[in-house]
Amino acid sequence: MAKIKLLPSPPAGLRPQPKRPEDPAVDDQPKDLVKEAGVSAAAWVDERTSLSGTVRWVMFRPIPKGTNWFYTLGTATMVAFINQVITGVVLAMYYDPSVTHAYESMKYINNEVFLGEFIHGMHRWGSTVMVILVFLHMARTFFFGAYKYPRELNWIVGVALLVLTLVMSVTGYLLPFDQRAYWASVVAMNIGGNAPLLGPFTPPAALGGPDVTTVTLSRFYAIHMMIIPGLIIGLISAHLYLVIKLGTSAPPWVRADKVGGDLKEHDA
Numbered sequence: 001m002a003k004i005k006l007l008p009s010p011p012a013g014l015r016p017q018p019k020r021p022e023d024p025a026v027d028d029q030p031k032d033l034v035k036e037a038g039v040s041a042a043a044w045v046d047e048r049t050s051l052s053g054t055v056r057w058v059m060f061r062p063i064p065k066g067t068n069w070f071y072t073l074g075t076a077t078m079v080a081f082i083n084q085v086i087t088g089v090v091l092a093m094y095y096d097p098s099v100t101h102a103y104e105s106m107k108y109i110n111n112e113v114f115l116g117e118f119i120h121g122m123h124r125w126g127s128t129v130m131v132i133l134v135f136l137h138m139a140r141t142f143f144f145g146a147y148k149y150p151r152e153l154n155w156i157v158g159v160a161l162l163v164l165t166l167v168m169s170v171t172g173y174l175l176p177f178d179q180r181a182y183w184a185s186v187v188a189m190n191i192g193g194n195a196p197l198l199g200p201f202t203p204p205a206a207l208g209g210p211d212v213t214t215v216t217l218s219r220f221y222a223i224h225m226m227i228i229p230g231l232i233i234g235l236i237s238a239h240l241y242l243v244i245k246l247g248t249s250a251p252p253w254v255r256a257d258k259v260g261g262d263l264k265e266h267d268a
């Protein structure tokens with residue numbers, strides 16, 4: 001007979017505790033009233049959406065034995081991305097993507113806007129942090145063999161995320177439109193232009209002409225602000241769906257112990 005797959009249950013601490021007659025009556029304490037209100041609100045939403053099953057599927061997953069701190073690198077990359085989105089939206093409120101005003105608007109953000117320099121710094125350093133984390137996360141999945149069956153598709157989605165993260169760095173670097181930004185973009189395009197086959201077509205397509213001009217700045221801004229973040233959000237959603245669907249892989253040394261033994265579906 002086919003076995004019915006049950007949803008994982010929440011950890012013991014989160015499960016509602018049955019009340020016994022001998023329990024002290026603490027229900028009228030402010031803490032209990034707040035808890036009760038939270039439970040009622042969640043139940044109200046769940047009755048209308050049936051989302052609790054999905055939340056349990058996403059949140060309360062079994063994880064393989066041997067899971068360690070290296071498994072946090074994917075989530076750390078995601079946190080770095082969220083930081084980029086939040087600080088980027090704030091910067092966009094003041095930034096002007098035109099060759100005549102871009103530099104001035106960055107100066108304004110750094111010198112006049114409340115916490116502007118801090119937000120700009122968070123965005124600038126955050127981009128470096130995200131690139132470092134994405135490489136570390138990729139190295140973890142590579143060295144732990146997490147790219148193997150059945151996770152090949154997640155590796156491919158990851159490669160797309162890596163490329164998009166690097167495109168974010170290249171397009172973002174031009175935006176302050178100072179000397180460093182300008183010449184760094186020229187150098188990046190010259191490097192890209194020397195790539196085999198498609199190389200010679202890349203700089204004119206990316207720059208919107210033979211040189212870095214106002215067209216390039218608007219183009220990089222649109223790519224940096226809308227196209228790539230949209231794609232990254234879509235691909236992270238697909239990536240996480242696959243992580244939840246397939247479960248995370250066990251470290252190779254745990255898998256090696258189990259070869260020929262009782263390897264469970266989730267230990268693969």
Ligand code: HEM
Binds near residue numbers: 074165
């Ligand atoms: C924006 C970039 C990325 C984000 C936010 C991200 C996020 C995550 C998260 C949260 C996990 C689950 C936890 C973990 O194993 O760390 C994960 C797993 C995974 N990621 Fe990524 N990732 C990114 C890029 C990449 C890249 C560049 C690759 C490889 C080319 C990759 C390949 C994988 C694989 C194969 C897994 C499954 C790991 C396992 O089952 O043990 N990811 N990712």
